[in-house]
Amino acid sequence: MTALLEIRGARRRFATPEGGHIAALDGVDLDVGGNEFVTLLGPSGCGKTTLLRAISGFEQLDGGSVRLDGADLGALPPFRRPLNTVFQSYALFGHMTVARNVGYALEVRGVDRATYEREVGQALEKVGLSGMGARKPSQLSGGQRQRVALARAIVAKPRLLLLDEPLSALDRNLRQQMQLELKDLQHRLGIAFVFVTHDQEEALTMSDRVVLMRAGRIEQQGSPRDIYRRPRSRFVAEFIGETNLFSITVERIEGGLAVGRTAQGLALWLPAAGLRPGQSAVAALRPADFTLEDGDIAGQVSRSVYLGSDLHLFVRPNAGGPEIRVTARDRAGAPEVGTPVSLGYDPAAAHVLEEA
Amino acid sequence: MQSRLGWAVLTIVAVLFFVFIYAPLLVIVVTSFNANPVNMLIWDGFTLDWYRGLLGLGERATDVSNRALYIESTDQLLAAVRNSLTVAAATTAISTVVGTATALALARHRFKGRGVYSGGLLLPMMMPDIVLGIGLLIFFVTIGMQLSLLTIIIGHCTFLISYVYLIVQARLAGLDPALEEASADLGASEWTTFRKVLLPQLAPGILGGALLAFVISMDDLVITYFIAGTGSTTLPVYIFGMIRRGVKPEINAIATMIILASILIAALGLWLRSRKTD
Numbered sequence: 001m002t003a004l005l006e007i008r009g010a011r012r013r014f015a016t017p018e019g020g021h022i023a024a025l026d027g028v029d030l031d032v033g034g035n036e037f038v039t040l041l042g043p044s045g046c047g048k049t050t051l052l053r054a055i056s057g058f059e060q061l062d063g064g065s066v067r068l069d070g071a072d073l074g075a076l077p078p079f080r081r082p083l084n085t086v087f088q089s090y091a092l093f094g095h096m097t098v099a100r101n102v103g104y105a106l107e108v109r110g111v112d113r114a115t116y117e118r119e120v121g122q123a124l125e126k127v128g129l130s131g132m133g134a135r136k137p138s139q140l141s142g143g144q145r146q147r148v149a150l151a152r153a154i155v156a157k158p159r160l161l162l163l164d165e166p167l168s169a170l171d172r173n174l175r176q177q178m179q180l181e182l183k184d185l186q187h188r189l190g191i192a193f194v195f196v197t198h199d200q201e202e203a204l205t206m207s208d209r210v211v212l213m214r215a216g217r218i219e220q221q222g223s224p225r226d227i228y229r230r231p232r233s234r235f236v237a238e239f240i241g242e243t244n245l246f247s248i249t250v251e252r253i254e255g256g257l258a259v260g261r262t263a264q265g266l267a268l269w270l271p272a273a274g275l276r277p278g279q280s281a282v283a284a285l286r287p288a289d290f291t292l293e294d295g296d297i298a299g300q301v302s303r304s305v306y307l308g309s310d311l312h313l314f315v316r317p318n319a320g321g322p323e324i325r326v327t328a329r330d331r332a333g334a335p336e337v338g339t340p341v342s343l344g345y346d347p348a349a350a351h352v353l354e355e356a
Numbered sequence: 357m358q359s360r361l362g363w364a365v366l367t368i369v370a371v372l373f374f375v376f377i378y379a380p381l382l383v384i385v386v387t388s389f390n391a392n393p394v395n396m397l398i399w400d401g402f403t404l405d406w407y408r409g410l411l412g413l414g415e416r417a418t419d420v421s422n423r424a425l426y427i428e429s430t431d432q433l434l435a436a437v438r439n440s441l442t443v444a445a446a447t448t449a450i451s452t453v454v455g456t457a458t459a460l461a462l463a464r465h466r467f468k469g470r471g472v473y474s475g476g477l478l479l480p481m482m483m484p485d486i487v488l489g490i491g492l493l494i495f496f497v498t499i500g501m502q503l504s505l506l507t508i509i510i511g512h513c514t515f516l517i518s519y520v521y522l523i524v525q526a527r528l529a530g531l532d533p534a535l536e537e538a539s540a541d542l543g544a545s546e547w548t549t550f551r552k553v554l555l556p557q558l559a560p561g562i563l564g565g566a567l568l569a570f571v572i573s574m575d576d577l578v579i580t581y582f583i584a585g586t587g588s589t590t591l592p593v594y595i596f597g598m599i600r601r602g603v604k605p606e607i608n609a610i611a612t613m614i615i616l617a618s619i620l621i622a623a624l625g626l627w628l629r630s631r632k633t634d
């Protein structure tokens with residue numbers, strides 16, 4: 001089975017004002033399946049928008065290819081590409097009504113009146129804006145405009161929808177609501193979404209697959225769980241959620257477990273897979289992996305931050321070294337600063353990075 | 357207390373300001389109805405004679421020679437108005453189309469010499485009229501072109517294109533480039549995007565540029581004075597000629613009618629604008 005969208009070796013360089021070049025895309029390979037929700041995630045300037053615009057045709061590639069359904073898109077101008085985009089600024093046509101905005105793709109195709117009316121009505125209904133068709137975009141709230149942009153992009157039934165940070169202008173509550181609605185819509189339409197964001201939480205919530213980019217390359221891709229639990233590198237581990245990283249040297253292997261020691265002498269139990277005594281490695285443990293009692297990392301609470309249902313603690317190990325971040329459920333109230341704790345964890349939860 | 361004083365001062369300044377800019381116009385309008393034919397500063401009763409005379413309805417002058425003078429000047433006046441309208445209409449049409457197209461080309465396409473081009477566009481606007489007038493005259497004489505309405509139209513276009521360009525360009529700069537991309541993304545060709553998205557969005561700017569071009573063209577004396585042929589006198593040139601032969605009361609009547617026409621045009625412009633925006 002071939003993918004709906006196939007990108008191979010995509011390269012794009014921009015000249016910088018200083019006279020040099022920056023590789024916005026530095027050899028990107030990406031496949032997107034027919035009804036997959038793929039998120040492009042990464043820090044500002046890593047090339048997410050450039051990749052999206054190369055798919056929609058607003059950016060030309062210096063090298064590589066973009067194929068949709070096996071057909072090379074390279075020579076097609078944007079208006080001939082059978083995919084649609086939701087723009088970050090929404091880009092609604094202010095001089096047209098909501099209904100005419102939504103029907104624009106059908107209008108320029110010249111479909112007959114009855115089909116036009118029906119499809120526009122359905123698209124408005126899908127995004128929950130029935131009855132708003134006669135308004136002008138300026139008479140809508142931010143969230144409603146967002147929905148108009150969405151309805152406008154799906155009215156022509158594209159097989160692939162591109163979205164460049166469509167939720168970044170919304171407030172937190174509305175954003176979370178729209179995240180669920182978008183995911184739901186994608187599921188109902190049965191089409192592929194390529195969604196750009198630099199919000200890792202958003203990426204984890206919505207995606208079937210997260211593609212983490214860094215400086216024009218794909219650093220790692222996988223399911224949200226995979227990328228959260230098994231980050232390949234320090235960059236991924238730190239970008240996706242909060243994490244504690246320990247630089248260790250492997251002391252010995254005992255059964256299925258390895259014992260590593262940090263420079264400060266803190267001992268950690270890790271899964272032994274692939275480790276040899278004497279080797280240096282970086283181990284990652286998520287804040288939620290720790291328990292506050294019955295462990296063998298002795299330390300003291302140095303700070304605590306209240307986050308609603310969770311309590312975020314910073315624990316200074318007695319052995320020394322950086323503070324360890326721990327999430328605990330807020331049951332008996334926050335431990336006082338200075339309370340001694342002994343952190344424990346399941347060694348199987350510890351993850352050794354492939355790359356230091 | 358302090359703010360009330362502030363308001364009082366502000367009101368006085370505002371009133372003085374409007375008196376300052378409108379008093380001369382008011383004087384003209386009033387004197388255009390003054391029956392005193394010799395000294396227009398001495399009120400001698402209300403009359404519409406000057407208007408009647410201008411429009412060829414006058415029966416005031418009893419002696420034959422005087423009547424002939426009136427009729428002749430009426431024909432000349434109407435010819436001048438016709439010339440002015442012809443020039444202004446043609447100039448507005450040409451400079452609106454060319455100025456808009458230039459703004460689009462410069463904003464949307466990168467090409468060599470773009471900076472020089474956009475800078476060069478503003479030069480005719482900043483050039484003193486008299487220099488432009490003399491330059492145009494020498495140019496037309498050099499290439500052997502008869503001075504006519506056509507030379508006036510060409511002359512006006514040389515600087516009015518810049519005005520339209522500037523206004524449309526400002527509107528274009530404020531437009532989200534994603535609008536055109538959204539249109540293309542939804543399957544519209546460049547031409548369709550221009551018709552359905554760009555043009556409606558730019559309409560207030562284009563309209564404003566066109567109105568300005570029309571008004572400036574109607575009003576221009578200095579440049580036109582140099583490049584108008586004998587048969588192609590425009591209204592400002594005609595009035596200027598009349599004044600040189602002595603200030604006649606009819607001039608006030610002409611001026612009043614021009615003021616009225618200008619107000620109508622301005623009101624039309626404002627009305628069209630308010631209809632566009634929401």
Ligand SMILES: Nc1ncnc2c1ncn2[C@@H]1O[C@H](COP(=O)(O)OP(=O)(O)OP(=O)(O)O)[C@@H](O)[C@H]1O
Pocket residue numbers: 014015022023024042043044045046047048049050051198
């Ligand atoms: N038209 C352009 N001219 C020059 N450089 C560009 C252009 N477009 C993008 N770049 C550069 O290419 C790199 C990638 O840009 P891109 O817009 O793809 O980043 P991004 O991942 O979308 O970032 P953000 O999260 O901030 O939107 C950046 O360094 C940017 O400065």
Ligand SMILES: [Mg+2]
Pocket residue numbers: 048049050
């Ligand atoms: Mg971007």
